[in-house]
Amino acid sequence: MLKRILHMSGKSLQGKKIVVTGGSRGIGAAIVKLLADEGAQVAFTYSSREEAAQQVAHSLTGEGHFYIKMDIANEESVNSAVDHILEKWSDIDGVVNNAGITKDGLLLRMKSEDFDSVVNTNLRGTFLVTKAFTKPMMKARKGSIVNIVSIIGETGNAGQANYAASKAGTIAFSKSVALELGSRNVRVNNVAPGYIATEMTDVLSEDVKSKMMEKIPLAKIGEGSDVAQAVRFLLSDESKYITGHTLDVNGGMHMN
Numbered sequence: 001m002l003k004r005i006l007h008m009s010g011k012s013l014q015g016k017k018i019v020v021t022g023g024s025r026g027i028g029a030a031i032v033k034l035l036a037d038e039g040a041q042v043a044f045t046y047s048s049r050e051e052a053a054q055q056v057a058h059s060l061t062g063e064g065h066f067y068i069k070m071d072i073a074n075e076e077s078v079n080s081a082v083d084h085i086l087e088k089w090s091d092i093d094g095v096v097n098n099a100g101i102t103k104d105g106l107l108l109r110m111k112s113e114d115f116d117s118v119v120n121t122n123l124r125g126t127f128l129v130t131k132a133f134t135k136p137m138m139k140a141r142k143g144s145i146v147n148i149v150s151i152i153g154e155t156g157n158a159g160q161a162n163y164a165a166s167k168a169g170t171i172a173f174s175k176s177v178a179l180e181l182g183s184r185n186v187r188v189n190n191v192a193p194g195y196i197a198t199e200m201t202d203v204l205s206e207d208v209k210s211k212m213m214e215k216i217p218l219a220k221i222g223e224g225s226d227v228a229q230a231v232r233f234l235l236s237d238e239s240k241y242i243t244g245h246t247l248d249v250n251g252g253m254h255m256n
């Protein structure tokens with residue numbers, strides 16, 4: 001009966017409880033909005049901009065959503081936010097590891113602190129959040145984890161050795177965890193965006209932007225909602241036989 005009601009709603013994530021890191025702006029905010037539109041209850045995190053998180057929360061359709069502060073680079077902060085979420089929700093259906101940073105620079109000028117902070121946030125942060133939410137999903141024998149990586153983790157990029165390493169590492173991390181959790185019906189996949197218009201890419205010079213545009217067969221910049229649609233699919237039961245995969249959302253900029 002419940003299944004029939006869910007099916008009748010026509011929403012692909014109806015009744016699912018999903019956690020999104022870095023949902024206060026950019027791609028994360030687009031993901032949070034789409035998941036809510038598709039019937040999910042969403043718990044999303046921010047690290048510094050509470051006002052932005054509040055604005056996203058106000059724009060959501062449906063009920064049961066909330067946001068919480070979490071610094072994914074800090075284990076204590078991750079564990080305390082995860083405890084809070086699991087107190088509210090005894091089980092969860094999905095996790096989207098979206099939060100991430102860049103600190104670009106050519107190798108010879110890159111400070112070790114900038115290498116560490118990018119790897120610590122993007123790769124270790126994904127590890128911490130994934131680990132913290134894995135137990136309840138394994139116990140329930142259901143779940144979908146989606147990690148937002150990057151085209152740069154597949155191709156490399158001059159000036160982004162730290163970022164590329166963090167995202168390539170996350171791709172390998174996801175495949176390993178997919179192998180570990182498959183027998184418990186917990187799936188782990190990546191979405192690899194190309195050039196998407198957000199604050200992260202706004203800071204690039206016009207020269208870098210126009211050079212990137214030349215490499216995009218679809219001849220346009222991607223939107224957060226393009227990435228969100230791929231994430232929605234991987235969280236939904238439509239992808240129930242897909243795990244360990246990296247789904248490119250890059251306008252054809254890189255073809256695997």
Ligand code: NDP
Nearest residue numbers: 022024026027046047048049071072099100150196198200
């Ligand atoms: P933005 O810079 O626009 O947003 C980053 C988000 O991550 C914010 O919500 C921010 O929260 C959060 N965040 C940053 N640091 C931390 C931290 N230490 N702990 C918790 N949350 C944190 O980035 P995008 O939306 O552009 O990128 C989102 C993801 O997509 C990233 O993983 C990025 O690497 C990836 N990506 C983006 C591409 C693009 O073209 N934009 C291309 C390929 C991949 P707050 O605002 O509260 O600080």
